Amino acid sequence: MWNLTRFASSRLSRTRRLFSSVIPGPCIVHKRGTDILHDPWFNKDTGFPLTERDRLGLRGLLPPRVISFEQQYDRFMESYHSLEKNTKGQPDSFVALAKWRILNRLHDRNETLYYRVLMDNIKDFAPIIYTPTVGLVCQNYSGLFRRPRGMYFSAKDKGEMMSMIYNWPAQHVDMIVLTDGSRILGLGDLGVQGIGIPIGKLDMYVAAAGINPQRVLPVMLDVGTNNQKLLEDRLYLGLRQPRLEGEEYLEIVDEFMEAVFTRWPKAIVQFEDFQMKWAFETLDRYRKKFCMFNDDIQGTAGVALAGLLGTVRAQGRTLADFPDQKIVVVGAGSAGLGVLSMAVQAVARMTGKNETAAQNFFLLDKDGLITKERKNLDPAAASFAKDPGQIVGLREGASLLEVVKKVKPDVLLGLSGVGGVFSEEVLKALRESGSTRPAIFAMSNPTMNAECTAADAFKHAGENIVFASGSPFENVNLGNGKVGYVNQANNMYLFPGIGLGSLVSGARFITDGMLQAAAECLASYMTDEEIQKGILYPSIDSIRHITAEVGASVLRAAVAEELAEGHGDVGPKELAHMSKEETVEYVFRNMWYPIYSPLVQEK
Ligand SMILES: NC(=O)C1=CN([C@@H]2O[C@H](COP(=O)(O)OP(=O)(O)OC[C@H]3O[C@@H](n4cnc5c(N)ncnc54)[C@H](O)[C@@H]3O)[C@@H](O)[C@H]2O)C=CC1
Ligand SMILES: CC(=O)C(=O)O
Numbered sequence: 001m002w003n004l005t006r007f008a009s010s011r012l013s014r015t016r017r018l019f020s021s022v023i024p025g026p027c028i029v030h031k032r033g034t035d036i037l038h039d040p041w042f043n044k045d046t047g048f049p050l051t052e053r054d055r056l057g058l059r060g061l062l063p064p065r066v067i068s069f070e071q072q073y074d075r076f077m078e079s080y081h082s083l084e085k086n087t088k089g090q091p092d093s094f095v096a097l098a099k100w101r102i103l104n105r106l107h108d109r110n111e112t113l114y115y116r117v118l119m120d121n122i123k124d125f126a127p128i129i130y131t132p133t134v135g136l137v138c139q140n141y142s143g144l145f146r147r148p149r150g151m152y153f154s155a156k157d158k159g160e161m162m163s164m165i166y167n168w169p170a171q172h173v174d175m176i177v178l179t180d181g182s183r184i185l186g187l188g189d190l191g192v193q194g195i196g197i198p199i200g201k202l203d204m205y206v207a208a209a210g211i212n213p214q215r216v217l218p219v220m221l222d223v224g225t226n227n228q229k230l231l232e233d234r235l236y237l238g239l240r241q242p243r244l245e246g247e248e249y250l251e252i253v254d255e256f257m258e259a260v261f262t263r264w265p266k267a268i269v270q271f272e273d274f275q276m277k278w279a280f281e282t283l284d285r286y287r288k289k290f291c292m293f294n295d296d297i298q299g300t301a302g303v304a305l306a307g308l309l310g311t312v313r314a315q316g317r318t319l320a321d322f323p324d325q326k327i328v329v330v331g332a333g334s335a336g337l338g339v340l341s342m343a344v345q346a347v348a349r350m351t352g353k354n355e356t357a358a359q360n361f362f363l364l365d366k367d368g369l370i371t372k373e374r375k376n377l378d379p380a381a382a383s384f385a386k387d388p389g390q391i392v393g394l395r396e397g398a399s400l401l402e403v404v405k406k407v408k409p410d411v412l413l414g415l416s417g418v419g420g421v422f423s424e425e426v427l428k429a430l431r432e433s434g435s436t437r438p439a440i441f442a443m444s445n446p447t448m449n450a451e452c453t454a455a456d457a458f459k460h461a462g463e464n465i466v467f468a469s470g471s472p473f474e475n476v477n478l479g480n481g482k483v484g485y486v487n488q489a490n491n492m493y494l495f496p497g498i499g500l501g502s503l504v505s506g507a508r509f510i511t512d513g514m515l516q517a518a519a520e521c522l523a524s525y526m527t528d529e530e531i532q533k534g535i536l537y538p539s540i541d542s543i544r545h546i547t548a549e550v551g552a553s554v555l556r557a558a559v560a561e562e563l564a565e566g567h568g569d570v571g572p573k574e575l576a577h578m579s580k581e582e583t584v585e586y587v588f589r590n591m592w593y594p595i596y597s598p599l600v601q602e603k
């Protein structure tokens with residue numbers, strides 16, 4: 001099943017070696033017969049051995065022949081490939097949803113097989129269960145809904161959450177991804193339909209971080225929606241009311257957080273796709289109280305910083321030159337501001353100067369360049385606002401084209417959520433960049449919201465650029481055997497390791513130091529040879545290995561900050577005595593691997 005020839009890199013072979021020795025331990029079930037067949041956590045379909053069928057009251061409930069896991073896997077992949085063949089020529093969205101449906105049906109039926117298929121084919125399947133298709137799924141969620149997944153807490157549940165949380169069937173929960181649906185990718189307010197995002201993120205947690213799928217919980221906090229179209233849609237499944245605001249809103253989130261940490265004090269909560277005001281406010285409110293982080297602000301920042309440091313290396317410079325890079329950030333939302341704060345912190349550390357750390361960064365939002373003259377300047381953006389006197393020829397609200405022409409940036413980084421804002425003119429203006437190898441990060445999701453396509457970037461800005469996008473694009477054929485390499489600058493490279501490292505260290509909180517360790521680990525993962533080719537991030541095929549390394553870095557940072565309380569029977573002292581290699585092995589050992597375990601019934 002686990003075919004070595006599929007994997008070229010030695011990093012992957014190492015990952016494989018670590019998992020080849022997995023011997024499935026017994027799994028306790030508290031049910032029998034059809035209840036097991038209908039429970040995707042335990043179901044093995046036709047794969048139940050005869051002895052197990054006898055023990056669990058399954059005899060006669062399945063066709064007599066036992067089919068091996070490998071045969072089941074091959075059968076699924078055959079159906080998937082015939083679906084690909086049969087839908088050729090159909091519109092992209094039709095094909096994408098058909099692929100999502102076939103995977104979702106397997107997810108609903110047999111989680112072990114689903115996650116194995118997902119892990120082994122992550123490069124092909126991540127774009128279906130994650131961005132970009134997950135965006136389409138959220139947009140069509142009410143129509144696609146067949147059975148629930150995760151939990152829904154609504155404004156109508158106020159006062160009930162502490163008891164509701166006990167409705168979740170699992171005894172233990174390690175990882176929760178929570179959204180209020182207010183800013184789903186670049187698609188805006190999708191209300192309750194945003195649940196697709198926590199589901200997709202947690203699928204990545206299982207595939208990349210090996211979090212046991214019985215211990216993950218996707219959550220939708222439905223506080224209403226301001227999306228008029230959804231409010232008028234008779235099939236809409238969420239509350240038909242405008243979003244709660246102010247204290248009323250915060251009371252709901254507070255109640256949810258208290259309920260979660262009362263039942264599962266060691267769980268980790270990832271906030272995802274909250275509109276900016278609540279993203280910052282909730283991060284501030286909870287980060288010193290609970291073990292939580294905001295992926296859009298903090299996960300994205302680390303991935304972008306790793307890419308920015310890679311860009312300096314790709315230009316043939318040393319990391320010490322990072323403070324000299326002129327970087328234009330387009331989008332002053334939760335993601336853009338998160339990236340800028342982390343980049344500024346990095347410059348301040350390198351130069352030892354706080355006051356001048358932001359001088360080479362330029363920030364734009366929908367109203368153009370942000371300067372101190374901006375009316376109603378958002379306090380979160382204030383420290384990045386330019387002093388108009390400082391920048392000759394650039395006024396408040398200058399357009400992106402004007403800024404690019406004047407600043408001649410080394411890097412253009414988009415987190416605006418607006419497809420195509422890196423227009424042909426803007427990209428052509430980047431040819432005048434002071435850099436020998438300018439970089440374009442079109443990080444908005446899903447694909448149609450990317451600031452530019454990969455093909456346009458190489459066509460208009462030149463073949464020597466470095467390119468990264470939030471959703472995947474194919475590499476670009478530049479002719480004469482040359483390839484324009486496309487990187488995927490997506491927080492998927494970090495959030496699984498941040499969550500896993502925090503979990504297995506038993507961290508009390510998630511600090512800036514732990515996040516910085518995660519970013520540095522990703523930045524140093526790539527070899528000079530890869531970087532020279534314009535490859536800034538590892539292949540997603542090695543996501544488990546990257547995640548283990550990132551997780552171990554996060555763990556070591558938690559230990560260094562004396563925040564690690566230990567996990568299971570590994571205490572804080574043992575964690576503190578582990579060597580670097582031992583922390584990586586320890587993180588690997590804690591990863592769940594999809595394999596059928598013998599089921600043992602307990603009444
Ligand atoms: N690649 C990745 O890992 C990640 C990508 N993202 C993407 O980033 C985008 C933004 O996310 P958030 O910051 O949370 O959203 P947000 O809504 O908080 O911020 C969007 C910002 O873009 C600005 N903007 C809108 N139109 C613009 C225009 N025409 N020109 C310049 N700026 C414009 C807005 O003024 C605002 O400052 C989304 O598409 C999201 O999918 C977010 C997190 C991670
Ligand atoms: C990737 C991600 O978290 C976003 O686009 O919001």
Ligand SMILES: [Mg+2]
Nearest residue numbers: 272273295296
């Ligand atoms: Mg997000």
